[in-house]
Amino acid sequence: MCPPCDACAGPEPIAGLDADACLTLMATIVQEKARLDAALIRTQARFVELRSAAGPDPVVSEFAASEIAIELDLSCGAAAAQLKLAHTVTCRLPATLAALAAGAIDLGRARAVADATDSLSQVHAAAVEEKVLARGGRASHTLFRQALRRAVLAVDPDGAQRRHEKQRRERQVRIGPLDDGMAELWAFLPAADAQAAYQHIDALARCAGAPDDPRSMDERRADVLTDLLLGRHHDYEPVHIEIGVIVPADTLLGLTDAPGELAGHGPIPAGLARDLACAANATWRRILTDPVDGSLLDVSRRRFPSAALARHVQTRDRTCRFPSCRKPAAACDLDHVQPHADGGTTDPANLLTLCRRHHRMKHKGNWLVDLAGSRGSVTWTSPEKRVHHTGPEPYIDCIPNPEPELDPPPF
Structure with a gap:
């Protein structure tokens, strides 16, 4: 159990904690929750085993989920999904289960590994699992899922191309009603087309409003999209994306x-x-x-x-460099780690991309930032003197293709 568990007894002990102890307790609770989630998965997998038909690839009894649903106050569909995850993780992803039990990842990340490797062979799934878990849970679920996607593409490039082509044939546009006289227009597009379309809409929206325009950027983007689709161009100036x-x-x-x-x-x-x-x-x-x-x-x-230096730093950093932030680098400020007024140089070894919020936090929130050279490794030190290390996710994952699964010799 967690060391400061006496603080969990009620509001009085927690009320006596200082900020550092609160952070410690939060992290400990999250780790303990991950350990309990791993125990639940193992228990559910054992239940699957007891309720499954015999054979090398057991199938869960159609009624097992109903038993779980009653006990855990779940729908039958939710219970069935939990049993499927438990079976997948214990049978195909033992390293993921071990990382969950150790508190290195949470249940959401474990589920992400199962989803990402679902279409892979056992050998390829193990290669993805090993590569991604070697660097831990990343600073956010988004980064973790991107690492999984990158690893899947690396170990199974042929399958990835086939899946992309299949998904591309599924592109579509849908509309659905919402409350208060609103509706949702939704498109499923190839990533390249969607990214270019969004950048075009965003660039037009940023140029469309006058200084006294009361609309938010979200409102402007929505208006630009509607104008373009309906042919109401309103003399939009050409933009470069x-x-x-x-x-x-x-x-x-x-x-x-x-x-x-x-x-x-x-x-x-x-x-x-x-x-x-x-x-x-x-x-x-x-x-x-x-x-x-x-x-x-x-x-x-x-x-x-753009300016060569800004382009280099934005490309290196990808996003705001605060550990948990996903704001794209192109929409961030270029910040001198050592202020220019204090002799800081204007080069990659002293520049970071920070969103406006974390830029302000760095200067006004008593955070210390150290950039170790031009490769972009950063150390953040919080007001409570907690240290967080972060580096840009590499653009490649060098994963050697695993040996193919061979039939056993005939003797």
């Missing part, structure tokens, strides 16, 4: 099928990365990375280049 396509050099040359990335979206199959990087449309900016360590080799200078 730029989307980064990150591709390892050996992938661009066709030597490997290591996955690429779409800036602002995340990992994409190697074939799609090559197509976008070679496209004639100058909206796309090709970004080459070293196939060994993922460091930047070249940022193409097609049309509409």
Whole structure:
């Protein structure tokens, strides 16, 4: 059990904690919850075993979920989903279960591993699991899921391309009613098209409002989208947009099928990365990375280049560099870690991308920030002197393809 469990007895002990002790207790409770979730998964897996038909690949009894649902106050569908997850994690993902039991990841991340590896072979699933868990739970669920997607693309590039092509054939637009005279217009699109469309809408919205425009940016974007779809252009000025396509050099040359990335979206199959990087449309900016360590080799200078230094730092950092923030780097401030007025240099070793909120927090919230060189490794020290290390997620995951599963010899 957690060391400060006496503080959990009621509001009085907790009321006596200082800020540092509150943070310690919160982290301990989360770890303890993960341990209990792992115990629940093991218990549910045992229940599956007891209620399953015999055979090498047991099938859960159709009535087992109903028993669980009654005991845990769940719907039958929710209970069935829990039993399926328990069976998957215990049978296919033992390292994930161990990480959950140790408090290294939470239940949401464990479920993400199961979802991401569902279509993979046992060998490929183990390779993804090993690679992603080696770096822990990341600073957010979004980062963790991106790491999973990147690993899946690396270990199964052929399958990834087939899945992309299949999903592309499912593209569609839907509309649904909402309350208060509103509706939801929803589109399922290839990532490259969706990213370019959003950047175009966003750029037009930023140029559309006068200084005294009372609309929020969300309102402006909605109005721009409606105007474009209905042909009400309102004399919008032409805007220039730029989307980064990150591709390892050996992938661009066709030597490997290591996955690429779409800036602002995340990992994409190697074939799609090559197509976008070679496209004639100058909206796309090709970004080459070293196939060994993922460091930047070249940022193409097609049309509409921003300042080279800003482009380099934004490409390196990807997002706001506060550990749990996912604000895209292109929408962030470039911050001097050591203030320019105090002699700080204007180079990659002293620049970070920070969203406006965390930029202000750094300067006014008593946080200390240390940037270790131009590669972007950052150490944040909180007002309670808690230390958090973070580095940009690499643009490649060097995962050797696992050996194929072979039939046993005939003797």
